[in-house]
């Protein structure tokens with residue numbers, strides 16, 4: 001299969017599909033990219049990118065002539081042999097991944113053709129085997145994606161590793177996928193389909209575990225007087241542990257960790273194994289989102305009729321993604337306590353307003369903070385570290401700041417006259433501020 005001489009097919013131009021299509025085009029490949037959403041395809045043809053991903057709009061523009069957007073599977077099948085499946089697999093109510101969009105893609109692949117399906121969508125271990133039972137002749141590759149929102153282009157262009165899972169009869173297609181990724185220089189992990197699928201789920205579940213672990217350490221630090229940022233620094237220097245994903249805060253969110261941890265737990269359960277650790281990871285994360293309420297009450301007493309400003313709403317900076325964002329739980333809890341919630345996010349206001357209809361959206365951080373009884377930093381947008389905190393202090397009703405991401409320098413905030421409390425930082429124990 002000389003895939004490098006042909007167009008690369010990308011099916012589903014959500015976040016993963018669009019980033020992959022654009023980056024493959026940047027590597028010099030011709031791309032045919034399909035989405036069932038006609039409006040989205042029309043917008044992309046006009047060069048409009050509707051998701052917020054740094055650098056994506058610019059890169060799409062410079063590679064526009066190499067990417068054909070279409071709503072027709074026939075267009076894709078006619079010009080590409082290697083089809084990257086990038087449709088989404090949202091969680092169902094039971095926590096399983098919803099594979100209906102994946103199945104619909106598979107159904108459209110003609111029997112006996114020489115097309116190969118490269119699965120980028122996150123699917124439970126065993127999905128490849130089940131697809132191949134229905135289509136035994138289909139060369140099937142599992143090639144999970146490890147991109148992070150907000151740094152997806154950088155992650156695509158400089159991967160730590162590229163996992164390519166294929167069974168013996170799909171080796172040719174796997175070689176073609178390997179050639180596509182080879183210029184990027186990351187270590188190529190060739191393995192079987194089931195293991196490739198598990199590498200993806202296990203990686204996300206492990207990272208989520210790391211976060212819930214450091215969050216519990218933070219909670220213990222608040223009891224003992226240790227500072228979790230110091231603890232994480234000291235732990236992270238051990239190469240076996242590593243420094244990344246040891247930032248304590250008010251819980252992980254996004255479209256991946258919550259979904260994949262549940263999917264792995266469910267997958268284990270379905271196969272008769274009770275994955276105890278993952279239950280705790282999920283529970284700790286849910287509780288972590290709520291701990292801020294107790295911190296606010298410690299300073300303010302009852303939250304009824306108190307005005308609380310949320311700085312940031314997106315599940316992390318550099319994205320407008322609100323899926324499973326900690327701000328959703330936090331604002332609901334605050335409103336449940338009778339507080340008035342005002343929020344500011346530099347890019348997520350559009351996606352957030354529909355999900356948070358009773359939250360007043362401010363046009364700037366200073367507007368949100370004006371007259372507030374307390375502020376909670378929810379998302380570590382860089383602009384929050386550049387605020388004139390002395391002026392903020394003057395404009396707030398009571399100058400209390402809960403730093404839900406341990407993002408700001410406590411000394412700087414205290415020097416500006418505010419009461420500062422982070423997550424698992426020394427001040428939290430005594431509430432000295």
Ligand code: UGA
Pocket residue numbers: 122145146147148149150204207211244245246247248249250251252253254255256257315316
């Ligand atoms: C995550 C993985 O990091 C990617 O490798 C993977 O490809 C992706 O899921 C996916 O499966 O598609 P993403 O959800 O974009 O990427 O975001 P992360 O940067 O991993 O952050 C997830 C959440 O964890 C955020 O809410 C963040 O605030 C939180 N987090 C992260 C912490 O609370 N502490 C940390 O130390 C790191």
